[in-house]
Amino acid sequence: xxxxxxxxxxxxxxxxxxxxxxxxxxxxxxxxxxxxxxxxxxxxxxxxxxxxxxxxxxxxxxxxxxxxxxxxxxxxxxxxxxxxxxxxxxxxxxxxxxxxxxxxxxxxxxxxxxxxxxxxxxxxxxxxxxxxxxxxxxxxxxxxxxxxxxxxxxxxxxxxxxxxxxxxxxxxxxxxxxxxxxxxxxxxxxxxxxxxxxxxxxxxxxxxxxxxxxxxxxxxxxxxxxxxxxxxxxxxxxxxxxxxxxxxxxxxxxxxxxxxxxxxxxxxxxxxxxxxxxxxxxxxxxxxxxxxxxxxxxxxxxxxxxxxxxxxxxxxxxxxxxxxxxxxxxxxxxxxxxxxxxxxxxxxxxxxxxxxxxxxxxxxxxxxxxxxxxx
Numbered sequence: 001x002x003x004x005x006x007x008x009x010x011x012x013x014x015x016x017x018x019x020x021x022x023x024x025x026x027x028x029x030x031x032x033x034x035x036x037x038x039x040x041x042x043x044x045x046x047x048x049x050x051x052x053x054x055x056x057x058x059x060x061x062x063x064x065x066x067x068x069x070x071x072x073x074x075x076x077x078x079x080x081x082x083x084x085x086x087x088x089x090x091x092x093x094x095x096x097x098x099x100x101x102x103x104x105x106x107x108x109x110x111x112x113x114x115x116x117x118x119x120x121x122x123x124x125x126x127x128x129x130x131x132x133x134x135x136x137x138x139x140x141x142x143x144x145x146x147x148x149x150x151x152x153x154x155x156x157x158x159x160x161x162x163x164x165x166x167x168x169x170x171x172x173x174x175x176x177x178x179x180x181x182x183x184x185x186x187x188x189x190x191x192x193x194x195x196x197x198x199x200x201x202x203x204x205x206x207x208x209x210x211x212x213x214x215x216x217x218x219x220x221x222x223x224x225x226x227x228x229x230x231x232x233x234x235x236x237x238x239x240x241x242x243x244x245x246x247x248x249x250x251x252x253x254x255x256x257x258x259x260x261x262x263x264x265x266x267x268x269x270x271x272x273x274x275x276x277x278x279x280x281x282x283x284x285x286x287x288x289x290x291x292x293x294x295x296x297x298x299x300x301x302x303x304x305x306x307x308x309x310x311x312x313x314x315x316x317x318x319x320x321x322x323x324x325x326x327x328x329x330x331x332x333x334x335x336x337x338x339x340x341x342x343x344x345x346x347x348x349x350x351x352x353x354x355x356x357x358x359x360x361x362x363x364x365x366x367x368x369x370x371x372x373x374x375x
Contacts (some may be wrong), residue, residue: 035098037100042140050079050082109138160202162209173212246307276357319360320360326356333347
């Protein structure tokens with residue numbers, strides 16, 4: 001009797017499972033021809049009253065062959081709303097397919113929005129699971145919409161320019177700062193580390209994208225823009241670039257050094273009854289890439305010493321500038337908290353007492369191996 005009862009229960013369970021499978025609608029999955037792949041999103045300040053944001057989506061248009069494809073490769077959708085999520089929802093009413101954000105790798109924020117708190121802008125991208133946390137975040141100048149709609153001639157459907165700038169699989173440049181969404185969020189909520197975003201500029205003819213500046217965001221002061229030389233120094237100290245080029249001027253002599261090995265280290269010293277000091281050491285090794293004068297191999301040591309002094313002065317000037325603005329994109333405050341015994345008001349002590357009195361003791365050593373492949 002028990003055996004018959006178990007068999008009946010088993011058959012009943014199988015029947016229920018089969019019935020559930022048959023009754024499923026299958027709405028959780030969309031075929032590829034029913035989806036629109038969003039490659040980038042731009043967020044600007046709204047132009048109309050009553051709205052806060054202007055959202056622009058860059059959508060790929062599928063084609064049979066990349067080699068033989070003609071016509072437009074992308075389409076753009078724009079909507080203004082008080083919320084980013086509401087703008088995206090409203091844009092769905094303009095298309096006949098479902099948005100797919102699985103390929104979205106670039107989030108561009110308009111320059112005008114930097115004066116506001118961008119926490120609300122990034123909130124949707126951190127909450128929704130269909131946005132990648134490794135998406136690149138950048139600033140669009142003059143607007144994010146103009147950056148997205150600029151299509152350089154080198155851009156292809158399978159090789160989006162915005163991806164190649166920051167992925168390190170395309171162009172490699174010491175002027176480019178790469179900031180991921182998760183890292184931006186971490187630095188926005190963490191004390192002692194101000195986030196840095198790259199700036200994407202559009203040329204006058206709207207045919208090229210230029211990335212050689214960056215901007216520092218802070219809760220206490222206005223955004224501070226770094227020029228191309230300051231951006232290189234930031235990358236040198238913070239990101240330990242794999243390679244870079246330096247233009248050094250010595251009276252009437254100019255020469256370019258190609259750096260192929262770089263290391264930057266520092267530690268924070270707080271001696272008793274003395275001003276705190278950052279002891280920084282930067283090691284650069286490279287070769288002469290170009291010179292407007294003949295260079296003898298015996299001059300390499302002296303040229304390296306001159307280059308070291310020039311870079312030391314540039315780093316000091318940048319540090320003093322950041323200290324005057326009370327911003328810390330290099331993470332000195334976070335390093336101090338991590339290397340000191342925790343106590344009440346530890347960061348307040350750093351921010352109000354130590355950081356304003358901080359001195360920089362930087363030593364740069366530039367080693368020039370050769371004059372290149374010529375003598």
